Amino acid sequence: MFDQETLSVFLDELEEKIQVISDNLLVLEREGGDAQALQEIFRAAHTVKGSSAIMGFEDMSNLTHEMENLLDLLRRGELEVTPQVVDTLFEALDVLKALRDCILDPSREAPEIGPVVAKLRGFREARPLTSPASRPAGGTKAGLTEAEEATIYEAQIRGFQAYHIKVTVAEDCQMKGVRAFLVFRTLEPLGEIIKATPPVEELEEGEYERSFELIFLTKEDPGRLRHLLLTVSEIVEVEVTPVTLEQRPAEHREVAATREEKRPAAASPTGLAPTKTVRVDVQKLDELMNLVGELVINRTRLDRIVEIFEQRYGSDDLVEVLEEVSNHLGQLTNELQEQIMKARMLPVGQLFNRFPRMVRDLAHKLGKEINFVVEGKETELDRNVIEVIGDPLIHLLRNAVDHGIEPPEEREALGKPRVGTIRLKAYHQENHIVIEVEDDGRGIDAERVRQKAVSLGLVDPETASRLTEEELYNFIFQPGFSTASQVTDLSGRGVGMDVVRKQIEQINGTVEVSSRPGQGTKFSIKLPLTLAIIRALMVSVEGQTYAFPLTSVLETLKVSREEVRRVKDMEVVPVRGSVLPLFSLAELFGGQPRSIPHLYVVVVNLGGGKRAGLVVDELLGEQEIVIKSLGEYLGRIPGIAGATILGDGRVALILDVRGLVQPKSCRLEAKCLEEELAAVG
Amino acid sequence: MPEEKHEEQLVVFRLADQTYGVDVGSVVEIIRMESVTKVPRAPEFVEGVINLRGRIIPVIDLRRRFGLPLKEPDRSTRIVIVEMGGMTVGMIVDAVLEVLRIPTDKIEPPPAVVSGIDVAYLRGIALWQEDMIILLDLEKVLYEHEKEALAEADISSLEGRAV
Numbered sequence: 001m002f003d004q005e006t007l008s009v010f011l012d013e014l015e016e017k018i019q020v021i022s023d024n025l026l027v028l029e030r031e032g033g034d035a036q037a038l039q040e041i042f043r044a045a046h047t048v049k050g051s052s053a054i055m056g057f058e059d060m061s062n063l064t065h066e067m068e069n070l071l072d073l074l075r076r077g078e079l080e081v082t083p084q085v086v087d088t089l090f091e092a093l094d095v096l097k098a099l100r101d102c103i104l105d106p107s108r109e110a111p112e113i114g115p116v117v118a119k120l121r122g123f124r125e126a127r128p129l130t131s132p133a134s135r136p137a138g139g140t141k142a143g144l145t146e147a148e149e150a151t152i153y154e155a156q157i158r159g160f161q162a163y164h165i166k167v168t169v170a171e172d173c174q175m176k177g178v179r180a181f182l183v184f185r186t187l188e189p190l191g192e193i194i195k196a197t198p199p200v201e202e203l204e205e206g207e208y209e210r211s212f213e214l215i216f217l218t219k220e221d222p223g224r225l226r227h228l229l230l231t232v233s234e235i236v237e238v239e240v241t242p243v244t245l246e247q248r249p250a251e252h253r254e255v256a257a258t259r260e261e262k263r264p265a266a267a268s269p270t271g272l273a274p275t276k277t278v279r280v281d282v283q284k285l286d287e288l289m290n291l292v293g294e295l296v297i298n299r300t301r302l303d304r305i306v307e308i309f310e311q312r313y314g315s316d317d318l319v320e321v322l323e324e325v326s327n328h329l330g331q332l333t334n335e336l337q338e339q340i341m342k343a344r345m346l347p348v349g350q351l352f353n354r355f356p357r358m359v360r361d362l363a364h365k366l367g368k369e370i371n372f373v374v375e376g377k378e379t380e381l382d383r384n385v386i387e388v389i390g391d392p393l394i395h396l397l398r399n400a401v402d403h404g405i406e407p408p409e410e411r412e413a414l415g416k417p418r419v420g421t422i423r424l425k426a427y428h429q430e431n432h433i434v435i436e437v438e439d440d441g442r443g444i445d446a447e448r449v450r451q452k453a454v455s456l457g458l459v460d461p462e463t464a465s466r467l468t469e470e471e472l473y474n475f476i477f478q479p480g481f482s483t484a485s486q487v488t489d490l491s492g493r494g495v496g497m498d499v500v501r502k503q504i505e506q507i508n509g510t511v512e513v514s515s516r517p518g519q520g521t522k523f524s525i526k527l528p529l530t531l532a533i534i535r536a537l538m539v540s541v542e543g544q545t546y547a548f549p550l551t552s553v554l555e556t557l558k559v560s561r562e563e564v565r566r567v568k569d570m571e572v573v574p575v576r577g578s579v580l581p582l583f584s585l586a587e588l589f590g591g592q593p594r595s596i597p598h599l600y601v602v603v604v605n606l607g608g609g610k611r612a613g614l615v616v617d618e619l620l621g622e623q624e625i626v627i628k629s630l631g632e633y634l635g636r637i638p639g640i641a642g643a644t645i646l647g648d649g650r651v652a653l654i655l656d657v658r659g660l661v662q663p664k665s666c667r668l669e670a671k672c673l674e675e676e677l678a679a680v681g
Numbered sequence: 682m683p684e685e686k687h688e689e690q691l692v693v694f695r696l697a698d699q700t701y702g703v704d705v706g707s708v709v710e711i712i713r714m715e716s717v718t719k720v721p722r723a724p725e726f727v728e729g730v731i732n733l734r735g736r737i738i739p740v741i742d743l744r745r746r747f748g749l750p751l752k753e754p755d756r757s758t759r760i761v762i763v764e765m766g767g768m769t770v771g772m773i774v775d776a777v778l779e780v781l782r783i784p785t786d787k788i789e790p791p792p793a794v795v796s797g798i799d800v801a802y803l804r805g806i807a808l809w810q811e812d813m814i815i816l817l818d819l820e821k822v823l824y825e826h827e828k829e830a831l832a833e834a835d836i837s838s839l840e841g842r843a844v
């Protein structure tokens with residue numbers, strides 16, 4: 001059997017090819033018989049056929065073989081690309097995926113490939129008779145089909161040469177079947193027979209005239225082949241001629257090159273960025289990252305020692321050398337860290353590519369017409385981040401299709417284009433990645449959200465009437481705000497939104513919503529570039545260092561005692577016309593209240609325009625930190641997101657601002673406070 | 682069992698004038714006391730976390746855990762790093778004495794009453810050269826009542842907020 005590594009390489013490749021097929025089927029559906037798309041699918045199916053056969057996944061190999069046959073006809077124009085054909089190919093793709101799932105989880109029930117194979121065949125058999133029934137045996141290039149040519153080309157890349165071998169047996173040969181069999185046996189250890197005319201079974205039965213032909217892939221010398229075959233008795237003549245592929249179709253070049261993974265940039269026919277790659281287990285990257293983290297810490301320690309030496313021994317030669325070494329080591333470490341971080345990055349397209357099909361299927365099912373636009377596929381994110389945001393994005397997209405975009409008739413009646421647009425977009429913004437899901441659907445009805453919030457007791461009617469739309473929209477992230485029965489009432493923007501937010505916050509991201517009734521809704525997800533390393537604002541409280549993830553920090557303030565007011569047990573400070581509630585980090589962590597003339601305040605974003613000021617003893621500045629978990633033993637502690645190791649080897653805790661301060665009470669009270677403050681003057 | 686020669690290897694340490702032992706197999710290493718970062722809102726007996734060559738390891742104060750009087754760390758204070766159920770935890774002890782081999786037949790079940798610590802944490806008592814070594818049941822030391830402690834911590838933090 002194959003070892004785990006071989007299997008995982010196979011699965012990776014399979015995943016890739018499934019994606020290619022899926023993407024290009026969507027193109028086919030949209031644009032009809034697009035030649036490029038057909039080639040891509042053909043190529044992908046062909047590759048899967050080959051590798052699954054090697055791995056012994058027979059069903060998969062048979063299925064893709066049938067797909068390949070049908071696609072071959074399509075791309076040669078012998079069969080027309082009809083919606084039925086595309087649907088059947090989609091169906092075949094689903095079976096292919098199911099087969100893959102079975103490999104991943106052998107306890108699953110294997111899907112039947114019979115029905116879909118029959119359908120695929122059906123198209124071939126039903127094709128108009130005007131097309132050539134079959135290629136003449138001695139046709140172009142030794143009667144090779146394009147699939148065979150592709151195989152040959154790939155083999156050539158691997159250093160094999162294809163030979164056309166014609167074997168003639170003696171006129172009075174009694175055991176032609178045996179002779180043919182012996183020919184095969186002679187050749188088999190030396191390479192691969194990819195084609196036999198007549199077919200192998202017939203040859204071994206002796207069902208041929210005096211000669212038969214083979215296409216053979218080998219690294220052997222043709223002279224030796226000939227010589228070897230002539231040693232088989234009753235073989236009287238052997239002709240070995242190299243097979244040359246006159247014109248290498250572009251797609252073959254790419255298939256082969258991708259497999260070899262050393263395709264030069266200029267040779268790329270599709271204009272996609274070619275890459276030299278090796279596949280590496282993510283765990284290895286994680287380990288590397290940990291090691292680099294330790295290296296960073298030790299480098300900092302070395303810096304300290306250099307300082308001490310300088311003080312103690314002044315300008316000693318050895319101290320200077322030590323300093324130089326330490327500096328160099330520092331640079332190297334930084335570079336290493338950067339490179340490993342980059343190695344963990346994947347284009348977000350890996351994830352986005354899954355969505356067009358999903359949106360298509362959903363739109364079909366719901367009778368919506370949707371133009372799904374994906375932008376910024378090449379934007380890179382840490383692969384752990386990509387893993388986490390998959391679910392939330394599916395949620396948001398489903399909501400957009402289901403509840404955002406109106407049915408076509410309704411859109412027309414509203415004077416909107418019949419086809420709705422959903423835009424999924426990723427882009428860089430400073431040290432973050434922003435992903436937006438935007439639709440031009442009906443938007444969120446702020447009024448209904450207001451009513452719902454009041455009826456659920458999340459806010460009193462008085463306060464609710466004064467909330468801005470932005471603040472109202474944020475209620476949709478409240479757990480239990482919208483249940484299935486309310487979905488239609490509220491244009492459904494509440495289904496599992498609390499889960500969406502929770503998942504995104506787990507990786508130090510934030511999600512915001514904006515909407516215009518009748519014009520659409522936009523969700524913006526802001527994510528750190530990587531999970532392993534974030535930029536943080538370091539502060540000190542009671543002699544300990546804490547880190548605020550920069551994603552949640554809005555600004556820092558220095559406030560004098562006199563500015564602070566006390567309203568309703570809560571300390572607040574007016575900032576540019578609005579009221580900022582203050583919380584002492586020391587007190588939140590069980591310390592005693594102290595009065596200091598000047599307060600350093602970190603203004604944090606609690607989401608949805610809600611802010612809070614956290615009072616700290618000292619601001620220490622910004623820094624990149626490596627995130628580490630506190631471990632299972634301590635579990636999740638509210639307000640603490642994890643820990644990091646500082647330059648001096650000590651541990652600093654990373655804060656989770658939403659866990660520190662209860663955002664709900666904070667916001668609502670701030671509203672009341674504002675009024676009271678206004679009353680006080 | 683009678684004929685077979687069984688012995689246990691113990692890491693023996695001192696805590697408030699009493700001698701304790703834990704199975705050497707669960708001890709990963711012993712390090713000097715170092716600066717421990719306090720973790721607010723963690724259970725009370727958790728002293729904090731330390732950096733053990735790049736890993737964040739929680740450290741518990743055994744004196745606090747056993748309800749013994751607290752003591753400032755000194756030169757002999759050590760952190761015994763143990764592994765239990767896949768988790769690594771440090772335990773602060775007054776001093777580590779030695780690694781001992783003790784025949785199994787010298788180990789007795791815990792008596793009903795032992796001065797100082799809760800019997801629930803004990804695995805047995807070993808009498809060794811006029812010394813009494815209390816064998817700790819690490820699993821219980823690390824996990825028993827931890828949930829309660831967490832719950833209490835929650836309540837107290839809530840109370841703090843209410844006031």
